[in-house]
Amino acid sequence: MxxxxxxxxxxxxxxxxxxxxxxxxxxxxxPRRSAMAIRAWADDQAEHGAVDWPSWERKVEALRDGLAAWIGADRDEVAFVSSTTHGIGLVAEGFPWNEGDHIVVPAEEYPSNIYPWMNLASRGVAVRLVPTRDDRVWIEDLRDAMDARTRMLAVSHVEFASGFRNDLDALGELCRSRGVAFFVDAIQGLGPFEIDLARTPIDFLAADGHKWLLGPEGAGFLYVRRDWIERLRPLGVGWHSVVGSFNSPEVAFRLKPNAQRWEGGSFVMPGLQGLAASMSLLGEIxxxxxxxxxxxxxxxxxxxxxxxxxxxxxxxxxxxxxxxxxxxxxxxxxxxxxxxxxxxxxxxxxxxxxxxxxxxxxxxxxxxxxxxxxxxxxxxxxxxxxxxxxxx
The missing domain is CATH 3.90.1150.10 (Aspartate Aminotransferase, domain 1)
Known part of the structure; x- marks a missing residue:
């Protein structure tokens, strides 16, 4: 071997x-193939403009299928984002908060999984930071921080500085038992660990591809569990968010019935071409x-x-x-x-x-x-x- x-x-x-x-x-x-894919895309656009755009789109949609299969989700639950931070922000700002709600977050989280939640203070939503003990995030401490006004638990699959791995199955069950939504920053877990969202009750998950998935920076994805798609307010809405063509003569605001409603405009095409190549390598392994x-x-x-x-x-x-x-x-x-x-x-x-x-x-x-x-x-x-x- x-x-x-x-x-x-x-x-x-x-x-x-x-x-x-x-x-x-x-x-x-x-990886070599990812660099080649990005160079090939750049050469194609330089020599032919957007003539070959349909072939680029086919690779992007194949990537959507591949990412969905990698995490045990449906393709309709996957949206492309420019970063993990972007995905977290879409969930934080789109969630149906009420004044007095709060979110529970481990204190050692990466800043991108703290600041978007803190930014909700003007809407009357508070963050409860839970300190670690003995280099561990204790489920008991997270549970004790929850009460009747807890609406969200936000954790990383793996904590970026300590490397502590959170038990997503146990945390998901805790959230289900409390009626709390569960968000996971998965950027440090995807690759080293398998995630099966058909088994693990995660409501929202975001990850960029530039770490363990071996992709370029600026190409990531957001997972929104199907039963949240109509409840999470879409932000950054644009031509790609709606049913029908951008070229339709009439204005018809009908949001797509899937996670693509969060893909408001054009893709980060070179990044997604590179990530598609990286995922093909990981898929072969x-x-x-x-x-x-x-x-x-x-x-x-x-x-x-x-x-x-x-x-x-x-x-x-x-x-x-x-x-x-x-x-x-x-x-x-x-x-x-x-x-x-x-x-x-x-x-x-x-x-x-x-x-x-x-x-x-x-x-x-x-x-x-x-x-x-x-x-x-x-x-x-x-x-x-x-x-x-x-x-x-």
């Missing part, structure tokens, strides 16, 4: 010639194999960090772990370590005072060895903070 991954690495990931790239929780490098391989590589990273004298942070329970590995070492500033690692050809990130490492399917044992050696060198030197860029 290792031969398969090496062949895939050589064929699809030119980044591996230059870097031990371990930062997929930030921005992933494009298979969601189960992708998940197993990424999680296996994350365990190899944990072992390498520990052997280099770094502390592996976060919950020790296997069900709580994800493909994000957070580590720290006494006397080593994590932002300085990021710069030092890049000097050794290793790409990682710093998030909230921790060094964050995030491998993918093509990460091989040589990458892990380079990481271990670079971490050991950082620890020996005791890297301290110095002026320099804060990498994304």
């Amino acid at each position: 290792e031969t398969y991954w090496e062949t895939l690495r050589d064929a699809e990931f030119p980044v591996a010639r230059n870097w031990a790239y371990l930062d997929h929780a930030a921005v992933a490098p494009l 298979g969601s189960r194999a992708v998940s197993e391989r990424i999680l296996d590589r994350a365990e190899a990273v944990r072992e390498a960090a520990a052997s280099a004298g770094w502390s592996v942070l976060g919950s020790k329970r296997p069900p709580d772990r994800s493909a994000i590995v957070a580590v720290a070492a006494d006397g080593v500033d994590p932002q300085a370590a990021v710069r030092s690692l890049r000097g050794e050809g290793v790409v990682a990130a710093c998030r909230r005072g921790r060094l964050r490492i995030s491998p993918h399917v093509y990460t091989n044992d040589d990458d892990v060895r380079r990481l271990r050696e670079a971490l050991a060198a950082c620890r020996r030197r005791g890297e301290t903070r110095a002026d320099g860029p804060e990498y994304p």
Whole structure:
């Protein structure tokens, strides 16, 4: 099986010639086929204008089918958005709030899953931030924060800094039992984990494709469970939101009966062409194999960090772990370590005072060895903070 991954690495990931790239929780490098798809689209438009637009649209609709199948949804429940933040905003602003309602959110969420909810304060809607304990988001704490005015629970599948994996099945059942809507920021979970929305009771889900799905930035999707489509107010309405042609002689405001009503105007066409190619690659591997391989590589990273004298942070329970590995070492500033690692050809990130490492399917044992050696060198030197860029 290792031969398969090496062949895939050589064929699809030119980044591996230059870097031990371990930062997929930030921005992933494009597979070769995705870069080719974007270049082909750009050349096509440069040479032919919009003559071939129908073929571009067919690829976009095939991508919609593929994403729906990847998460166990129906294509009518999937809308394309420009970012996870965009999708969260559509849910936050379109939800049927009443003054005095509130939302429960873990305090360690990425800002994009906090600020859109806080922005509802002018409508009389409050946010209850629930602190973590022992690097875990405890279901009991989320439950205790709920009361009769709780309308929404908003969580990430995987917390971006700690790598803690929330139990979506358990949280979904909690929300159902309380009559609370359930929103999931899935950007750090899709890829490392399989999601089956036919089983897991999630009402809304948003994710961009530029992390674990290996797509370009600016191409993501929003899932709206079918029974919410008529209840969630559509925002950004335009020509693509309605039934009928943009070229119809009469004005007929009839919203599409599916999630496409949130696709008000033109697509981010090059991004979606690239994401379609990336999803074709992941589809060839298979969601189960992708998940197993990424999680296996994350365990190899944990072992390498520990052997280099770094502390592996976060919950020790296997069900709580994800493909994000957070580590720290006494006397080593994590932002300085990021710069030092890049000097050794290793790409990682710093998030909230921790060094964050995030491998993918093509990460091989040589990458892990380079990481271990670079971490050991950082620890020996005791890297301290110095002026320099804060990498994304």
